[in-house]
Amino acid sequence: MSEYEPLTPASLPKRLGGLSAVADAVGGAPEAWSVEEVGDGNLNLVFIVGGSAGSVIVKQALPYVRLVGDSWPLGLQRAFFEYNALIRQETVDPGVVPAVLHFDEAQALIVMEHLVPHIILRNQMMAGDRVAGLGEGMGRFCARTAFRCSDLHMATDKKKADVALFSGNAELCDITETLVFTDPYFDAELNRHTTPQLDSLVAELRANEALKIEAQHLKRAFTARAETLCHGDLHSGSIMVTGDSVRIIDPEFAFYGPMGFDIGMLVGNFLMAFHATPAHVADRAARAAYQDWLLDVTRTTWTSFAAEFRTLWERERTGILYPRTLYEDQGHEAASKRACDQVLAEIFTDLLGFAGVEMHRRILGLAHIAEFDSIEDSDIRAPLEAKSLRLGRDLVLQRRNITDIDRLLGLARSSETGDNI
Amino acid sequence: MSEYEPLTPASLPKRLGGLSAVADAVGGAPEAWSVEEVGDGNLNLVFIVGGSAGSVIVKQALPYVRLVGDSWPLGLQRAFFEYNALIRQETVDPGVVPAVLHFDEAQALIVMEHLVPHIILRNQMMAGDRVAGLGEGMGRFCARTAFRCSDLHMATDKKKADVALFSGNAELCDITETLVFTDPYFDAELNRHTTPQLDSLVAELRANEALKIEAQHLKRAFTARAETLCHGDLHSGSIMVTGDSVRIIDPEFAFYGPMGFDIGMLVGNFLMAFHATPAHVADRAARAAYQDWLLDVTRTTWTSFAAEFRTLWERERTGILYPRTLYEDQGHEAASKRACDQVLAEIFTDLLGFAGVEMHRRILGLAHIAEFDSIEDSDIRAPLEAKSLRLGRDLVLQRRNITDIDRLLGLARSSETGDNI
Numbered sequence: 001m002s003e004y005e006p007l008t009p010a011s012l013p014k015r016l017g018g019l020s021a022v023a024d025a026v027g028g029a030p031e032a033w034s035v036e037e038v039g040d041g042n043l044n045l046v047f048i049v050g051g052s053a054g055s056v057i058v059k060q061a062l063p064y065v066r067l068v069g070d071s072w073p074l075g076l077q078r079a080f081f082e083y084n085a086l087i088r089q090e091t092v093d094p095g096v097v098p099a100v101l102h103f104d105e106a107q108a109l110i111v112m113e114h115l116v117p118h119i120i121l122r123n124q125m126m127a128g129d130r131v132a133g134l135g136e137g138m139g140r141f142c143a144r145t146a147f148r149c150s151d152l153h154m155a156t157d158k159k160k161a162d163v164a165l166f167s168g169n170a171e172l173c174d175i176t177e178t179l180v181f182t183d184p185y186f187d188a189e190l191n192r193h194t195t196p197q198l199d200s201l202v203a204e205l206r207a208n209e210a211l212k213i214e215a216q217h218l219k220r221a222f223t224a225r226a227e228t229l230c231h232g233d234l235h236s237g238s239i240m241v242t243g244d245s246v247r248i249i250d251p252e253f254a255f256y257g258p259m260g261f262d263i264g265m266l267v268g269n270f271l272m273a274f275h276a277t278p279a280h281v282a283d284r285a286a287r288a289a290y291q292d293w294l295l296d297v298t299r300t301t302w303t304s305f306a307a308e309f310r311t312l313w314e315r316e317r318t319g320i321l322y323p324r325t326l327y328e329d330q331g332h333e334a335a336s337k338r339a340c341d342q343v344l345a346e347i348f349t350d351l352l353g354f355a356g357v358e359m360h361r362r363i364l365g366l367a368h369i370a371e372f373d374s375i376e377d378s379d380i381r382a383p384l385e386a387k388s389l390r391l392g393r394d395l396v397l398q399r400r401n402i403t404d405i406d407r408l409l410g411l412a413r414s415s416e417t418g419d420n421i
Numbered sequence: 422m423s424e425y426e427p428l429t430p431a432s433l434p435k436r437l438g439g440l441s442a443v444a445d446a447v448g449g450a451p452e453a454w455s456v457e458e459v460g461d462g463n464l465n466l467v468f469i470v471g472g473s474a475g476s477v478i479v480k481q482a483l484p485y486v487r488l489v490g491d492s493w494p495l496g497l498q499r500a501f502f503e504y505n506a507l508i509r510q511e512t513v514d515p516g517v518v519p520a521v522l523h524f525d526e527a528q529a530l531i532v533m534e535h536l537v538p539h540i541i542l543r544n545q546m547m548a549g550d551r552v553a554g555l556g557e558g559m560g561r562f563c564a565r566t567a568f569r570c571s572d573l574h575m576a577t578d579k580k581k582a583d584v585a586l587f588s589g590n591a592e593l594c595d596i597t598e599t600l601v602f603t604d605p606y607f608d609a610e611l612n613r614h615t616t617p618q619l620d621s622l623v624a625e626l627r628a629n630e631a632l633k634i635e636a637q638h639l640k641r642a643f644t645a646r647a648e649t650l651c652h653g654d655l656h657s658g659s660i661m662v663t664g665d666s667v668r669i670i671d672p673e674f675a676f677y678g679p680m681g682f683d684i685g686m687l688v689g690n691f692l693m694a695f696h697a698t699p700a701h702v703a704d705r706a707a708r709a710a711y712q713d714w715l716l717d718v719t720r721t722t723w724t725s726f727a728a729e730f731r732t733l734w735e736r737e738r739t740g741i742l743y744p745r746t747l748y749e750d751q752g753h754e755a756a757s758k759r760a761c762d763q764v765l766a767e768i769f770t771d772l773l774g775f776a777g778v779e780m781h782r783r784i785l786g787l788a789h790i791a792e793f794d795s796i797e798d799s800d801i802r803a804p805l806e807a808k809s810l811r812l813g814r815d816l817v818l819q820r821r822n823i824t825d826i827d828r829l830l831g832l833a834r835s836s837e838t839g840d841n842i
Contacts, residue, residue, distance in 0.1 A: 079635045139568075150645075151641070151645065157595075158589045159644075160594070163588045164584070165588065168582075168585065170582075171578075174578075177577065177741050178741075182744060186746060186750075206751070209755065209756035213760045214745055215762075223580075223742065224648040225646055226645050227641075227645040240751070320595075320640070321640060321644065321762060322634075325609075326607050326633055327633070339638075343641075
């Protein structure tokens with residue numbers, strides 16, 4: 001079968017049973033496979049397929065946005081971009097993303113490793129459970145993809161070819177461009193927010209002209225700064241964890257963008273989890289300790305990123321930017337380190353901006369997060385959301401003046417005091 | 422014939438005589454055509470073909486860098502990128518580039534309008550002759566291409582498709598990345614400079630770590646900031662003029678890059694012409710007047726750019742960036758104007774940086790300019806080149822503090838006083 005057709009639990013064993021890469025991993029007769037559709041995301045069909053040897057994930061794109069329905073058509077090519085991102089991420093940070101067992105472009109489907117017993121990081125955080133090595137792993141992944149997919153490391157013709165390839169992922173970029181950077185800042189049709197409690201704060205944010213300008217400056221960076229291969233959607237729902245394992249999934253939004261984009265979106269998610277914790281962890285001491293842990297993860301995510309980036313700068317700076325011929329080979333090691341510091345400072349500034357808009361769009365836009373949405377009492381939810389909205393605003397507006405991670409954590413701590421909307 | 426073969430004056434009439442678009446423009450029997458090879462650039466064959474009806478230019482890429490010889494191979498695809506840039510430039514600023522009569526991708530050749538009686542701007546400036554409307558025309562061209570080929574104006578899927586297309590022009594980008602941004606800042610093999618007079622200044626510049634860092638930051642902007650379709654090589658040798666006409670040629674270096682790149686390279690060329698004028702205009706009063714004119718052209722290039730950019734911002738902001746839905750439609754006209762001012766300020770900062778590196782590479786790198794190279798007495802040439810080297814350094818290092826065109830012109834005037842190397 002080459003014409004696209006969505007899989008069903010009933011059709012899947014027959015359609016995929018003949019693929020040895022899949023059959024070997026699952027094991028047993030295809031007609032005996034268990035197939036469960038578990039897609040809880042916004043865009044795709046996701047099946048867990050189990051057999052005598054083990055289980056695999058089958059992910060198939062749907063020709064529309066699942067969250068909204070078939071009134072919002074969406075091209076199937078995103079599976080092609082997800083596949084291309086997965087194989088590159090595997091190369092630059094081996095073992096972090098699921099192993100790809102099979103890719104079928106026409107069917108827009110990827111068969112991949114089933115991560116067991118991993119759960120979504122967002123659920124782990126709502127349960128108040130920790131993940132050893134979370135910040136280290138995420139910072140390292142972000143640094144490795146940022147560095148190794150850029151002109152700091154790649155041969156520039158290959159980097160330009162990848163820029164060209166991922167430029168085709170325009171439809172998914174359009175979703176981010178619209179839903180993250182624009183819709184939250186005016187009364188757009190798809191928006192929703194906790195009402196009436198947040199109405200006046202939302203009105204205040206949408207009347208803040210400096211904020212609206214900065215959000216569009218950040219959008220311009222998103223659309224034009226083809227620095228590196230970004231995951232494109234690196235929030236707490238794209239990370240699978242156990243108590244001591246961190247894996248990253250779902251790079252279908254992959255694009256060439258700013259080095260600070262992925263880590264910025266991620267930090268925005270950590271900060272929202274920080275604000276939401278009081279609704280999920282009842283015990284006062286446990287709550288404070290968990291919030292401390294979330295800030296520690298935020299800190300470690302950045303320090304791990306910076307440390308890994310510096311190491312790669314020293315060891316793998318084989319691209320056309322800041323070449324050793326110009327620095328180390330001339331005895332100018334200090335200049336090389338200073339250049340690295342300046343690039344990291346710029347990434348940190350961008351991180352803050354992208355974190356801020358992510359915090360806004362998850363509370364004001366179409367796609368919300370479970371940490372807040374699962375709080376049924378809107379009088380409890382709204383004040384917590386308000387903290388994220390205000391901190392997000394400060395990060396966007398003050399990002400050029402927040403020059404280190406301690407200052408960011410200080411702002412997060414200050415934002416946590418007080419219960420006013 | 423489909424396999425690539427370089428044209429010769431003898432073979433050209435036979436090979437192109439059967440193309441009606443060419444035959445009609447030239448007129449008469451092909452065997453009666455006059456064919457003259459006039460390529461004085463660094464990369465291509467260029468023929469003027471004349472007949473009873475008129476004349477055309479035939480430009481054919483060679484599979485190597487003409488300036489260096491066949492030891493430096495270079496792909497023929499650059500004719501494809503030149504053609505694609507020409508037709509886009511014609512769309513966004515009609516009548517400025519030569520009309521394309523015929524394009525043959527396999528032969529890497531473009532037949533185009535012969536600009537008569539235009540001469541290269543560089544020669545016009547060395548003769549001390551003016552061009553009415555030069556700054557206005559160039560500023561307008563740069564603004565129209567910058568704005569209309571960006572996400573400020575284009576549909577974003579089309580813009581991303583053009584980013585992908587021009588990402589293929591990696592070989593010519595590599596020339597700029599190497600020769601403009603890197604080689605001048607260390608003792609690279611292809612470099613040359615006026616020696617021994619400039620040796621100590623050159624050593625000083627190459628020991629300036631801040632300068633070398635900033636040059637690479639600018640290179641990073643060149644490689645990663647896919648903001649708009651740049652001409653890519655907009656120096657005074659890519660502009661054809663009469664006393665009152667301005668036309669732009671040779672966009673084979675076209676790429677998606679920073680909005681300030683083309684206008685910055687151009688301003689660098691105006692400032693070098695300003696420094697070189699004493700060697701070309703003997704009469705003291707005429708020399709001062711011509712230098713005033715060159716600074717006036719520099720000013721007008723920027724003010725015309727800014728004015729046109731603001732007009733397009735008001736009238737043609739149909740892309741995804743800074744959408745009217747977010748500003749004007751919310752009664753936030755002032756925010757829209759402020760955003761435009763901030764984007765222009767960023768472009769001006771970039772302009773200064775790119776002007777500075779252009780001034781360096783034309784004196785320290787492989788490809789020099791006739792304004793300086795034609796000065797036979799190196800004791801006259803060196804002090805003038807030194808002025809450009811120092812001003813270039815100041816523009817690169819101080820660009821974030823030089824916030825308006827008057828300050829730039831003031832620095833240019835100061836750089837002109839004193840004769841020290």
